[in-house]
Amino acid sequence: MSILNEKENKTKVEVKQVSGRIGAVVTGIKLTGSLDEETTKIVENALLKHKVLFFRNQTHLTDSEQEAFARLLGEPISHPTVPVKEGTKHILELDSDKGGRADAWHTDVTFTIDYPKITILRSVKVPEFGGDTVWANTVEAYEHLPESLKTLAQQLWAVHSNDFDYAARRPTAKKEAVERYKNVFASKVIETEHPVVRTHPETGEQTLLLGSFVKRISGLSSSASAHLIALFQEYITKLENTVRWQWQEGDVVIWDNRATQHYAINDYEGAHRVMSRVTLKGSIPYNIVGEESKPYS
Ligand SMILES: O=C(O)CCC(=O)C(=O)O
């Protein structure tokens, strides 16, 4: 077959927006570590535009092939406290039987200073019902703030920490999950002060940087902090600002972790759900006037 014919036979790549403010389904791409440059660029550009990309039928992927694909978009990094899945370089396995139920609105690993720019999540085992994930667009959330709240948000800084009261937030969590949180996830306390409004380093857009790792707003009482966080989170998680995905086995979802928050719905009780996650190295955030995040101690 000539090169020309091969090109003609190539499946057409399509990027189809699926809701008003966030998310697109991508078809015609088989994700592998040897994806060509042109297709990789399509994925990168679509991600900056839509913030979350959904790919069905990627059942060919193994952990190592997922890592190989991830390397095309950036530098894979391991979680700072949770050990990587055995036999892999950087994969974080989220197993519902081991407390892997991320049922709080968050951006990944924001307690670190240069938290991941992108997350690539693959469904390995999905429950018969439930277990959807929802993403929210933090650029659109900022854009939809009234001017007075934009001005307020721009002046705020927040302390993000991996040391929060896990058990109080999840009164029904199993003892094993609470222990795992304490002994693994928060084994080493990591805290960072980030601006509440982060300038996206690639698009220049303003994003709201909050989520469940926020301990408090700098300089405010815990009560005032809680009110303000709730106020901004309300704009972030407004349903019009979100997209919800019903997983099938072998789906891959890629999100821009600098422009989104997400929530894994914990509505499948004892059923088993397993996900494989790779995160890519991010950069230190800065705000509209160029002030950078700093370690907090
Ligand atoms: O389990 C999910 O759907 C999402 C889990 C999560 O928060 C993550 O992978 O970062």
Ligand SMILES: [Fe+2]
């Ligand atoms: Fe997450």
